Amino acid sequence: DVKVTQSSRYLVKRTGEKVFLECVQDMDHENMFWYRQDPGLGLRLIYFSYDVKMKEKGDIPEGYSVSREKKERFSLILESASTNQTSMYLCASSLPGGNTGELFFGEGSRLTVL
Amino acid sequence: AQSVTQLGSHVSVSEGALVLLRCNYSSSVPPYLFWYVQYPNQGLQLLLKYTTGATLVKGINGFEAEFKKSETSFHLTKPSAHMSDAAEYFCAVRGSSASKIIFGSGTRLSIRP
Numbered sequence: 001d002v003k004v005t006q007s008s009r010y011l012v013k014r015t016g017e018k019v020f021l022e023c024v025q026d027m028d029h030e031n032m033f034w035y036r037q038d039p040g041l042g043l044r045l046i047y048f049s050y051d052v053k054m055k056e057k058g059d060i061p062e063g064y065s066v067s068r069e070k071k072e073r074f075s076l077i078l079e080s081a082s083t084n085q086t087s088m089y090l091c092a093s094s095l096p097g098g099n100t101g102e103l104f105f106g107e108g109s110r111l112t113v114l
Numbered sequence: 115a116q117s118v119t120q121l122g123s124h125v126s127v128s129e130g131a132l133v134l135l136r137c138n139y140s141s142s143v144p145p146y147l148f149w150y151v152q153y154p155n156q157g158l159q160l161l162l163k164y165t166t167g168a169t170l171v172k173g174i175n176g177f178e179a180e181f182k183k184s185e186t187s188f189h190l191t192k193p194s195a196h197m198s199d200a201a202e203y204f205c206a207v208r209g210s211s212a213s214k215i216i217f218g219s220g221t222r223l224s225i226r227p
Contacts, residue, residue: 004157035217040123040219040220041219042204042217042218042219042220043158043204043217044217045214045215048214058214090157090158092157092158101146101148101208101209101214101215102148102160102163103150103158103160103215104160105150105157105158105159106157107155107156107157108155108156108157
């Protein structure tokens with residue numbers, strides 16, 4: 001089975017702190033994604049990566065950056081956390097080739113910024 | 115551009131009743147369509163998908179969905195609801211590339227005993 005693991009299920013940070021959210025997948029997927037989930041808004045794409053060191057902005061990249069130094073690991077970085085970044089963050093990866101776009105998700109990281 | 119609209123942010127049905135969750139899509143290319151389910155405090159998992167071929171798609175846990183091109187719809191159904199079906203359901207469409215999946219806003223399904 002594909003496994004996507006997010007390092008922290010729950011985090012509480014203070015405004016202005018730098019925050020790292022880590023995601024690891026174990027199935028050699030080329031594509032990895034970071035989504036943000038908010039009530040009534042569904043999932044919104046922050047960034048995705050289609051290869052090591054390659055990344056593309058999604059729909060809401062402002063205030064975020066990403067890092068992909070190894071194929072299995074994709075990190076989301078909040079350089080200076082703000083209260084409006086309090087949310088659930090979901091990491092996902094897609095099948096080799098990714099021709100259908102089916103996604104495999106981690107369990108999510110719920111971030112609270114005080 | 116591709117988009118998805120889910121009608122009804124919250125649906126409540128009795129145990130044993132029919133479940134119907136509505137999804138309409140917009141796509142400038144032949145669509146790939148998905149339904150995902152999210153149980154409390156978990157990530158999303160795939161229920162079913164339509165790519166090509168048969169328009170009635172069967173998924174896990176007794177769910178199915180029918181692709182209707184003329185109505186641009188991909189509604190999710192289950193004949194008889196079970197308490198364990200209580201979750202949030204997301205309809206999604208593949209965007210201009212496989213790298214972009216566009217999600218609807220979600221429908222929370224509640225089951226009454």
